[in-house]
Amino acid sequence: MLSLAMLATLTVVQGHALQLSQAHEPGLMAVTASWDDREIPYVRVGERWATVIGVDLDTGAGEYPLEIVRRFENGREAAHTDTVAVQGKEYPTTELTVAPGYVELSPENQDRAAMESQEIGAIYSTLTPEAFWTSAFEVPIPGTTGGRNFGHRRIFNGQPRSPHSGADLRATTGTEILAANSGRVVLAKNLFFSGNAVFIDHGLGVYTTYLHLSEMLVEPGEMVEQGQVIGLAGATGRVTGPHLHWGVRILDARVDPFALLELEPLAVEGR
Numbered sequence: 001m002l003s004l005a006m007l008a009t010l011t012v013v014q015g016h017a018l019q020l021s022q023a024h025e026p027g028l029m030a031v032t033a034s035w036d037d038r039e040i041p042y043v044r045v046g047e048r049w050a051t052v053i054g055v056d057l058d059t060g061a062g063e064y065p066l067e068i069v070r071r072f073e074n075g076r077e078a079a080h081t082d083t084v085a086v087q088g089k090e091y092p093t094t095e096l097t098v099a100p101g102y103v104e105l106s107p108e109n110q111d112r113a114a115m116e117s118q119e120i121g122a123i124y125s126t127l128t129p130e131a132f133w134t135s136a137f138e139v140p141i142p143g144t145t146g147g148r149n150f151g152h153r154r155i156f157n158g159q160p161r162s163p164h165s166g167a168d169l170r171a172t173t174g175t176e177i178l179a180a181n182s183g184r185v186v187l188a189k190n191l192f193f194s195g196n197a198v199f200i201d202h203g204l205g206v207y208t209t210y211l212h213l214s215e216m217l218v219e220p221g222e223m224v225e226q227g228q229v230i231g232l233a234g235a236t237g238r239v240t241g242p243h244l245h246w247g248v249r250i251l252d253a254r255v256d257p258f259a260l261l262e263l264e265p266l267a268v269e270g271r
């Protein structure tokens with residue numbers, strides 16, 4: 001049988017997720033894609049293989065190679081290279097006023113923030129090679145408004161800081177926060193900037209985070225179901241008032257949480 005490599009150009013916006021799909025073939029036992037110096041595994045979903053990659057907010061517009069390797073039972077390997085065309089997007093600037101201690105950090109808080117940043121970095125670089133999500137992602141506060149401020153360049157008390165890496169959803173203190181999808185809790189603790197924070201690993205490098213909570217109702221290591229109450233909204237950490245900061249990382253890439261809602265489920269129901 002003649003097998004032709006189908007070369008494709010996939011288009012994605014900065015700060016969005018890209019779903020990858022490959023048809024199943026007899027004897028095919030593993031598929032991987034190389035993206036951002038990482039090998040990303042595909043999972044089998046019925047008659048196809050699928051995975052997801054994240055395109056970071058600061059990935060420049062342009063064309064990037066995406067090498068896809070298929071490994072067969074008989075030891076054969078087939079590789080081809082698709083193209084990912086990243087489109088740029090203009091993000092607005094917002095000015096915010098917070099307690100001065102969150103802008104001019106004391107030496108103790110500087111050390112604390114640096115340690116926490118390392119701990120968080122280690123979480124985001126971990127790839128669990130299976131997918132836990134069996135249905136589409138959902139907004140953690142049903143029916144809420146707001147949340148369209150992903151990627152905004154930010155000036156805190158007159159000083160430029162990192163861009164906003166999540167969506168701020170309107171919530172009063174005590175509002176129930178639901179898991180956006182099934183997964184494993186990998187962090188539930190108080191952080192300097194994020195306040196009380198819950199991180200969920202959904203597999204394949206996809207993480208959702210829920211920050212500034214007044215209460216955390218889950219523990220690290222716990223499996224949670226989509227829609228399970230994982231905490232209550234609050235105003236802990238660097239905030240201007242109570243709200244939910246909902247974040248998404250796909251490995252290290254900062255992705256707009258609302259872009260995640262478009263992903264298809266990758267886990268097989270009832271497995």
Ligand SMILES: [Zn+2]
Nearest residue numbers: 166167168245
């Ligand atoms: Zn936020």
